[in-house]
Amino acid sequence: MKNKREGKVIFSPYERGDAVKKVVAISREDVLFELRESILKGRGGAGFPTATKWTLVSAAISDEKFVVCNADEGEPGTFKDRILLLEYPELIFDGMVVAGYTIGAKKGIVYLRGEYEYMLKSLEDYLGEMRKDNLLGENICGKIGFNFDITIRLGSGAYVCGEETALIESLEGNRGEARNRPPYPVNTGYLGKPTTVNNVETFAAVSHIITKGGSWFAKFGTDKSTGAKLFSVSGDCEKPGVYELPWGTTINELLEIVGAKNTKAVQVGGASGICIPKSQFNRKLGYEDAATGGSIIIFNESRNMLHILKNFMEFFVEESCGQCTPCRIGNVKLLEGIEMIENNNYTxxxxxxLKELGKTMQVASKCGLGQSSPNAFLSILENFKDEIFNNGGNNGK
Ligand SMILES: Cc1cc2nc3c(=O)[nH]c(=O)nc-3n(C[C@H](O)[C@H](O)[C@H](O)COP(=O)(O)O)c2cc1C
Incomplete structure (x- = not known):
């Protein structure tokens, strides 16, 4: 990748097998201790503490458990997992082996975004090399009884299949639709067995945490958002790319780093995230303020915010799985509202x-898709009302 900023955490030195060799010499409890010390939160967007998730799966009683790597990367504007998969597979796969050891799973599955099929062969070749090095297979690194292997399965392009329960349905060969929760995947996941589903970057962070220590990781970032984060930066800037930055970096600082000029708005968290106006560029990237799975889309003064919003809502209308009414109908209604504004035919x-409908969708939709799809509608209409309603519109009837 042309622009890649390597920071001190995710892109710090690492050799294939480092974490695996270390983990087989310590206990599961020791791994969970390091994860707790690190305060690592899942990098897939929701920010659930990884130590808690793995503790729950580890404690679940079952003859079989699974480790699933969520490599669906379907959020518009996100491409940081692609870089990890292409250039740092050792971090991901070793992290999965660590997960297998910790929760007591024998099988790991990578759910790879359908559009990333071109990586499949090289990733499978890589897994073959790991098997030769006894980093996968039986009695891994000489640890008697520690058997674990990884397979890769391809998705077919549905955004909702990045949602962990829809992903599991898809892995089982069913239509990609979110499940009711509870039960949660930590108890009833793939094939009804306890399963941890984690993002690509989460596994990469785990490899470093096991090698360098949880307290080392926690030194970076902020109290509530430890470590560093990969950001996929796109849009109106001189240097779009993947950037590793400590949590707590302000939007202003990020814009400076990527060479963005005349920025009007920054969409943090992809289409399902929030749109931040210039007056709030001092906000910090992190779970305590502007949380994101990593997508940062920059818009300069030349952009029409209503067009941007329409584009996002068209995406959600297309991608709603249609299973629950708030999401299936709600997204259509929000899009109609945008078209009414465009046509100067609104009150x-x-x-x-519609704003109330959006807020209802946030709580009443069955899964994160419909719960987050109104975010852009609500934040863009609120933060850019002057532009949207005063530029040639009839200002409402
Ligand atoms: C519509 C939707 C799409 C999602 N897409 C992804 C995705 O592509 N990759 C991902 O890691 N998490 C995605 N998630 C979040 C997952 O459901 C889940 O929280 C995550 O894989 C857990 O991993 P983590 O704890 O390591 O963050 C998505 C969630 C929703 C609601």
């Missing part, structure tokens, strides 16, 4: 109803 009272 503020109806738009207020």
């Amino acid at each position: 503020f009272s109806y738009l207020n109803h």
Whole structure:
């Protein structure tokens, strides 16, 4: 990748097998201790503490457990997992082996985004090399009874299949639709067995944490958002690319680093995230403020915010799985509202109803897709109302 900023955590020195060799010499409890010390939160977007997830799967009683790597990377504007998969597979696969050891699983599955099929052969070749080095297979690194292997399965392009329960349905050969929760995958996951589903970058972070220590990791970032994060930066800037930055970096600082000029808005967290206006560029990237799975899309003064919003809502109408009413109908209604504004055929009272609908979707939708799809609608209409309603519009009837 042309622009890749290597920071001190994710891109710090690492050799294939480092974490695996270390982990077989310590106990599961020791691994969980390091994870707790690290305060690592899942990098897939929701920010669930990894130590808690693995503790739950580890404690679940079952004859079989699974480790699933979520490499679906479907959020618009996200491409950081692609770089890890292409250039740092050792970090991901070793992290999966560590997970297998910790939770007591024998099988790991990578759910690879369908569009990343071109990587499949090289990733499988890589797994073959790991088997030769006894980093996968039986009695891994001489640890009697520690058997673990990884297979790769391809997705077919549905955004919702990045949601962990829809992903599991898809892995089982079913239509990709979210499951009711509870039960949670930590108890009832793939094939009804306890399963940890983690993002690509989460596994990469684990490899470093096991090698360098949880407290080392926790030194970076902020109290509530430890470590560093990979950001996929796209849009109106001189140097789009993948950037490793400590959590707590402000949006202003990020814009400076990537050479963004005349920035009007920054979409943090992809289409399902929030749109931040210039007046809030001092906000910090992190779970305590502007949380994100890593997608940063930059818009300069030349952009029309209503067009951007329409583009996002068209995406959600297309990608809603249709299973629950708030998401299936709600996204269509929000898109219709945008078209009414475009056509100068709206009333503020109806738009207020749509805002209420958006808030209802956030709580009533069955999965994170419909819960987060109104975010852009609500934040763009609120933060860019002057542009949207005063530029040639009829200001509502
Ligand atoms: C619609 C939707 C799409 C998602 N897509 C992804 C994805 O592509 N990759 C990912 O890691 N997590 C994705 N997630 C989040 C996952 O459901 C889950 O939280 C994550 O894989 C857990 O891993 P982590 O704890 O390591 O973050 C998505 C969630 C939703 C609601």
